[in-house]
Amino acid sequence: MKKMICVMCPAGCDMEVSQKVSCGEISVAGNDCKKGEVYARIEFINPQRVVTALFPVEGGKAVSCKTSAAVDKDLIFEIIKEIKSREAVKPVKIGDVLIENVLNTGADVVATSNMI
């Protein structure tokens, strides 16, 4: 059984998701609406997040960046490590790809601010 908070609306229902060992059937409890159930199933099977962080730039500076798509939640810290191991060269513009296909996730790390 896994406890989670629904993020689909401000109500933030406290939900419990469990999976039967025998048949793999997933059941969701605590949700007030259908949206919560859908969210809980996805979150249970394959939680994904957009990562936003600071990307080092030469000269001890940084620009903000994000993954261009949601990535596996388990990879967040590895992606951060990857980001922090690099250094971008100025100028950096919004939308610049800083790491292509980061850790084979299919998502790029792109700049979200400018630095001249």
Added chain:
Amino acid sequence: MNYEYDVAIVGGGAAGLAAALAAADQGAKTLILEKNASLGGVLNQCIHNGFGLRYFKEDLTGPEYAARFIEQIEKKSVDIITQATVSNVSKDKILTVINPVKGEFQVKAKAVVLCAGCKEKLDDLEKSLGQSSLPQGIYTLMQAQRLINAEYKKLGQKAVIFGSDNLALILARQMTYEGALVQCVCEKEPCAKGLKSNIARCLDDYGIPLYVNTAITKLRGKDKLEGVYIAPLDGKKRPVAAQEKFVECDTLLFSSQFVPDSDLAVKLKLKMDRITLGPVVDETKQTSVEGIFATGSFLHIHDLADDVSFEAQTAGKYAALYAQGQYRADDKKIRVIAGGGIIYAVPQIINGGDKKAVVCFRTEQRHRNKRFNVFCGEDIIFAKRYPVLLPCRLEQAEINLKGIEGDLVLSLEESE
């Protein structure tokens, strides 16, 4: 006078940018005066996503949201002066500006939109801890967010966060990304103040504990912070000494109340709202002084940049119309009064006339299944059921004022 404009905008954050665009769209000669070296205001330090969902129907980070507006502004003939601090605005709309290159100069405008943002009330921590001086390593949330994101400073290795509003939660996640261990988030109220989705996304995802009903009782460390003592609060909100415990940390972020940065409003002697601590405005966002408008977090504290942009558009549009002589508020005034369960409502005044007006309001506490009513005398002229109402979420309602003459009272009641 060197500088003459239809509309002068004080501050180039989310509010100033949207107001400038709307004023320029009306054909007004528009100037933005911004204290910092670049436009965007607090958006620049909010590097997380979640911006623009309403305005652009896209999920953007703060700097990207600002950039969208700046791109549009650059296409219009809006003049921008950065590093320009407005030190005074007079009732006849002469602005005194200080700039390191130009020195002190004046700008004459036909209408002014005040978009100078908000500030944190700073005395809280010293007062609550009964300490006159604080060791190094203690930051307010806004300060910390600026240092980390705009100045790329490393704050520390181990952090405690006191306060549980959305910004506190977001900073807990960001400190974690920056390599700090966030020991805990403490909240003295029985319930976290931020959205539950942020608790899920910023704390639960990283196993950061949240202690509600908990206060910081003492600090350890003379010159540099070494840790904090925390204790649960009893029914009378007193710390339970027997359960006090020590949490090691070199960084303490504490949340303080955001309030509109009212200096310019006070100098102008604008009529102020005692609850929002910003000016009193009508539905066009015009203040008690004709031709002077106020919007964004200078007017009242907003939770969402998108709400600020929509509100500021109205202010910018009417400032332009005022400057062009096409708009004057009429004398018939309807007051908007916050009643039971509602802390405040903005605008506080609506000009008479058969129109629709958007009123936003904030509730005192968290509610499930309430009916929001707008009374005019005994009559309910607007009602809407809300499944959830949260103090950290500004709500708005569009009210049809056709045939309405008297004051409006907003209130909440139980709903099935």
